[in-house]
Amino acid sequence: MSAPMNHVVVTGAQGFVGQALVRRLLAEGLGGQPVSRLTLLDVGFDAPHADPRVRQLPGSIAEARLRAAAYEGGVDAVFHLASIPGGAAEKNYELGRQINLDATLGLLEDLRGVRTARGEAPRFVFASTIAVYGEHLPPEVTEATLPAPGLSYGAHKLAGEYLVADASRKGWCQGCSLRLPGVVARPGEGTGMLSAFMSLLFWRLAAGEALTVPVSAEGVAWWISVPTCVDNLLHAASVDPARLNPRRSYQMPVLRLTIAELVEALAERFGPDRRALVQYAPEPFIQKMFASYPPLHTPEALALGLRHDGTVAQLVERAMQT
Numbered sequence: 001m002s003a004p005m006n007h008v009v010v011t012g013a014q015g016f017v018g019q020a021l022v023r024r025l026l027a028e029g030l031g032g033q034p035v036s037r038l039t040l041l042d043v044g045f046d047a048p049h050a051d052p053r054v055r056q057l058p059g060s061i062a063e064a065r066l067r068a069a070a071y072e073g074g075v076d077a078v079f080h081l082a083s084i085p086g087g088a089a090e091k092n093y094e095l096g097r098q099i100n101l102d103a104t105l106g107l108l109e110d111l112r113g114v115r116t117a118r119g120e121a122p123r124f125v126f127a128s129t130i131a132v133y134g135e136h137l138p139p140e141v142t143e144a145t146l147p148a149p150g151l152s153y154g155a156h157k158l159a160g161e162y163l164v165a166d167a168s169r170k171g172w173c174q175g176c177s178l179r180l181p182g183v184v185a186r187p188g189e190g191t192g193m194l195s196a197f198m199s200l201l202f203w204r205l206a207a208g209e210a211l212t213v214p215v216s217a218e219g220v221a222w223w224i225s226v227p228t229c230v231d232n233l234l235h236a237a238s239v240d241p242a243r244l245n246p247r248r249s250y251q252m253p254v255l256r257l258t259i260a261e262l263v264e265a266l267a268e269r270f271g272p273d274r275r276a277l278v279q280y281a282p283e284p285f286i287q288k289m290f291a292s293y294p295p296l297h298t299p300e301a302l303a304l305g306l307r308h309d310g311t312v313a314q315l316v317e318r319a320m321q322t
């Protein structure tokens with residue numbers, strides 16, 4: 001019998017992945033057990049949550065007082081999703097370091113002495129990123145590829161992975177880091193996000209609207225739908241910890257697709273007229289950062305039970321589910 005899952009904490013709960021995760025936790029529970037208390041952390045919330053199991057704690061995870069309030073009474077699992085995105089972290093080094101690195105360490109250190117309903121160390125799932133690999137990728141990326149972050153965001157996420165492994169070794173938590181690829185399809189225009197075109201392709205073509213993308217048709221990206229990403233986060237929090245590797249870190253499996261392959265699948269789903277809606281105006285920097293990905297092999301992650309979307313048709317189907 002697995003331990004009953006009572007109290008789950010989600011940081012960055014108002015974000016794109018966070019909102020999808022919260023919906024799933026409330027609907028399905030975790031590890032086959034219902035969630036009885038869900039504490040959400042984010043800088044602010046649009047509205048009070050309707051579910052009485054939810055407690056919203058607005059504020060910064062950089063504040064020790066907020067973290068202590070979140071952990072009060074014991075915790076069964078923490079999903080740490082809050083972060084400052086790469087571009088913003090590069091512009092404001094101090095803020096990036098404070099949230100992406102220091103607050104991650106704070107969340108881990110504050111778990112000392114915090115226990116689950118069964119008296120065990122809480123599960124801790126950390127959203128890392130493929131940005132840990134940097135821009136000089138080898139011809140193939142495998143689970144043995146050494147990361148070489150090209151941005152402070154990736155460097156701090158990589159450091160976070162090591163901190164999760166160290167905190168697990170010390171028995172403060174039972175941690176697991178997952179490196180997320182480009183998660184689709186984020187609603188809205190994604191203003192200011194260089195990778196916005198990845199999600200906009202789905203929404204615009206579904207609506208029959210034209211779009212110019214800053215990459216070539218042959219550009220290759222690593223993709224995962226938000227429901228499949230959430231499946232993997234939930235799995236990482238409930239899989240037998242004895243099965244986790246000593247690094248406590250996994251690359252999420254991905255579908256590797258050209259932009260043209262995705263457009264073709266969207267045309268099959270929404271109508272052949274969609275093909276003509278996409279114009280290609282490659283920008284070298286964006287092409288290099290988001291559309292130049294080599295093959296990725298993740299046998300260790302697949303053996304643990306982590307999954308990609310299976311087919312491009314399923315990626316399209318799942319990406320726009322809410």
Ligand SMILES: NC(=O)c1ccc[n+]([C@@H]2O[C@H](COP(=O)([O-])OP(=O)(O)OC[C@H]3O[C@@H](n4cnc5c(N)ncnc54)[C@H](O)[C@@H]3O)[C@@H](O)[C@H]2O)c1
Pocket residue numbers: 011012013014015016017018041042043044059060061062080081082083084085099127128129130179180181182183184
């Ligand atoms: N979406 C992707 O494609 C992708 C890819 C790789 C990695 N990731 C990682 O996955 C996680 C979730 O991604 P997302 O797309 O939902 O990100 P998001 O930007 O939509 O959400 C992050 C949330 O963190 C919150 N946050 C920021 N600073 C905070 C603070 N000081 N205190 C509390 N909350 C704070 C933000 O308000 C936001 O709601 C992030 O850690 C991100 O780095 C995402």
